[in-house]
Amino acid sequence: MASQLRKGVLEYCVLALLRDGPRYGVELLAELARVDVMATSQGTIYPLLSRLRRTGLADTHLQESENGPPRRYYTLTDAGRSALEEFTANWPSFRTAVDHFLTPGETT
Amino acid sequence: MNDTLAHPLVQAYLSSVGQGVVALPDVRRQELLADLREHIEVALADADTVDEGSVRRVLDQLGTPGEVVAAALAEEAGSGPVPESGRRTAVTLCLIVVALPASLIPVIGPFFALAAMIAALVRLWKSPQWVRREKRQATLLMLSPVIAVPVLAVVFSVASGGLTPVALMAALLAAVPLPVAAAVRLHRSAARVRQQLR
Numbered sequence: 182m183a184s185q186l187r188k189g190v191l192e193y194c195v196l197a198l199l200r201d202g203p204r205y206g207v208e209l210l211a212e213l214a215r216v217d218v219m220a221t222s223q224g225t226i227y228p229l230l231s232r233l234r235r236t237g238l239a240d241t242h243l244q245e246s247e248n249g250p251p252r253r254y255y256t257l258t259d260a261g262r263s264a265l266e267e268f269t270a271n272w273p274s275f276r277t278a279v280d281h282f283l284t285p286g287e288t289t
Numbered sequence: 290m291n292d293t294l295a296h297p298l299v300q301a302y303l304s305s306v307g308q309g310v311v312a313l314p315d316v317r318r319q320e321l322l323a324d325l326r327e328h329i330e331v332a333l334a335d336a337d338t339v340d341e342g343s344v345r346r347v348l349d350q351l352g353t354p355g356e357v358v359a360a361a362l363a364e365e366a367g368s369g370p371v372p373e374s375g376r377r378t379a380v381t382l383c384l385i386v387v388a389l390p391a392s393l394i395p396v397i398g399p400f401f402a403l404a405a406m407i408a409a410l411v412r413l414w415k416s417p418q419w420v421r422r423e424k425r426q427a428t429l430l431m432l433s434p435v436i437a438v439p440v441l442a443v444v445f446s447v448a449s450g451g452l453t454p455v456a457l458m459a460a461l462l463a464a465v466p467l468p469v470a471a472a473v474r475l476h477r478s479a480a481r482v483r484q485q486l487r
Contacts, residue, residue, distance in 0.1 A: 207332045225360035
């Protein structure tokens, strides 16, 4: 149930996490895992990240690190930014609509 | 940093995921494994110590190989082959089969064959029903008579002493199984795609 809900919104949460700047994979997934509802097995996010890269919503580059191997940073592309803006604009009315049906006495 | 990837637990994990996603296109499979490898390396570099416990923790957070495989296959499902109408497929396959024998029709035959071949190739490559690899194989089989017919004609001519129309015709007919094989393979994979969607 929760996983079905998550599936639809997860990619926008990922895009939103990239809004303020690039993050590397492990960092991005740790940030997602911090919020219980979005917490999911981290490995299952990589196919999603691969699709975001493939469809041009996100981009990646390798960057050297002080400790350990270079990190692959994900950045938001212009297309990704506008997809996120569109979702952000639609979300409130979507949320209101669901609440409308779920709240007892709201439906007539 | 390579030591962490050599850890038996990591090896077992990656090979288990690798086996689970054999159905994915090669590029996608390699990409997923590379992403997981990088993740494990970086996560362990971020951890203070690298021991059995931290390796287990990193792998636990990634999820079971089964979960990762399921997510990868689900992600791919949306972009797989999409069936077209049975009628459209039938026309394409007929064109593939008919082109070569049609070249035997006097005068207009070769032109008709060429037109049928081009139409079949265009329909094949425009269709979302077959993946690139299937299209490539079918194209090779369809075009192979261009080489096979002259070679067979030479062989038959040598056998029957001199290039005769009969030898040429025999060469053409002998090459017919090539495009037919292409049509059969395309038909099978199209049927499989339709089956999956049911």
